[in-house]
Amino acid sequence: MQKSVTRTLVQFSAGLALAFSSGPVLAKPATDCPLRDAPFSASSPLIDLLLSPAAKAIVDKASGGKIDKMPPRFAGTTPPSFAAILSLKEASMFTGLKPDAVAELDKELRALPVTAADKVARCARYDNNVPAFTLPKGKRHVLLFEKINGFKDTPSVDAAHAAFLAMATRKGFSIVSTEKAGVFNAKSLSQFDAIVWNNISGDVLTLSQRKAMQDYLVKGGSFIGVHGTAGDPVYFWDWYPDVLIGARFKMHPMAPQFQEARVAVESAHPLAAGLPAEWRMTDEWYSFSTNPRSSGSKVIATLDESTYKPVGMMGLDLRMGDHPIAWTHCIGKGRVFYSAIGHRPETYSEPHYVQMLENAVDWAAGPKTCTP
DSSP: OHHHHHHHHHHHHHHHHHHHHSOOOOOOOOSOOTTTTOOOOTTSOHHHHHHSHHHHHHHHHHHTTGGGGSOHHHHOSSSSOGGGGOOTTTTHHHHOOOHHHHHHHHHHHHTSOOOHHHHHHHHTTOOOOOOOOOOOTTSOEEEEEOOOSSOOOHHHHHHHHHHHHHHHHHHTOEEEEESOGGGOSHHHHTTOSEEEEESOOSOOOOHHHHHHHHHHHHTTOEEEEEGGGGOOSOOSOTHIIIIIIOSOEEEOOOTTSSEEEEEEEOOOSGGGTTOOSEEEEEEOOOEESSOGGGGTOEEEEEEEGGGSOOBOGGGOBOOOSSOEEEEEEEETTEEEEEEOOOSSGGGGGOHHHHHHHHHHHHHHTSOSOOOO
16 A cells, blocks of 8 residues: 555656646657658568558468457557567567568568558657756756657656656756657757656657757767666667667566666766665666677676576576676767666665766766766
């Protein structure tokens, strides 16, 4: 009962903050979504195949109609949906399609014309709505971005939202939130010292919005990414995982999903200020197929794999050996911080993790320069 009441209060406060964070926006459809003109293929977002009657018919025939038997959150065509972060290859566990069958489907799908209706449907999950903010003078300004097209775990998103709002009150900076990707334009972004991506999943930015974000970082803007912001099985913008995040998600344990583990702090970086050399906590622990150190990142904390069972679905070995869990790097003058901690709502009230996030905002909203 207590947990239910607490969660309701968190959701209410998060919703209230969102309601007052930005002014009204005028709906403006997006026309420059990244894959608007791309041919259908086995590498297309599954959601785009399901949005096309012709493409869906090909997949249905090959899979024996298994797509329609999938839960809506996996095969829904209205975001948030897992179908936005899967291709046919990654969806094989749901469709039963073997690699050879996927290869044959790829040929059939590529033969389909991409119609005007297909292009409109593909772009519908993007937006060009530009929110209007009223920001106080004399304070650091932080944008909390919360548009999600892929997997959305509402309790964790709401808990992170509430934690950042509480942090702003304690630390005295100004924070506003929005689910409108239209904020990613040069004029709007120039108002903010840092942007926080709150468990963002799925491709959410148009081509022009992507460029605005890249330009913002190169010129000295800052990015903070939390947990699910780097947890998609498939990406349709290589720059995002390979350059912005600096590592590609592999999987998290499932036996069990949430486990206690030892987090070790290894850096004298300002992001580690006030943190103990180690602490233990329970969360969903991500493993990555690439190590952020190889992309030049400065690791803040690592995970001790001997303190939990890094085993994924179907017994997949998720050990990395050296297992970074929070790190930072530069993009031009821009400061980037990512933490893989944060699936369970409780993590956003864990004192050491809250300290790390507060350090991240202080550091990210600092001078517009970054030292590799």
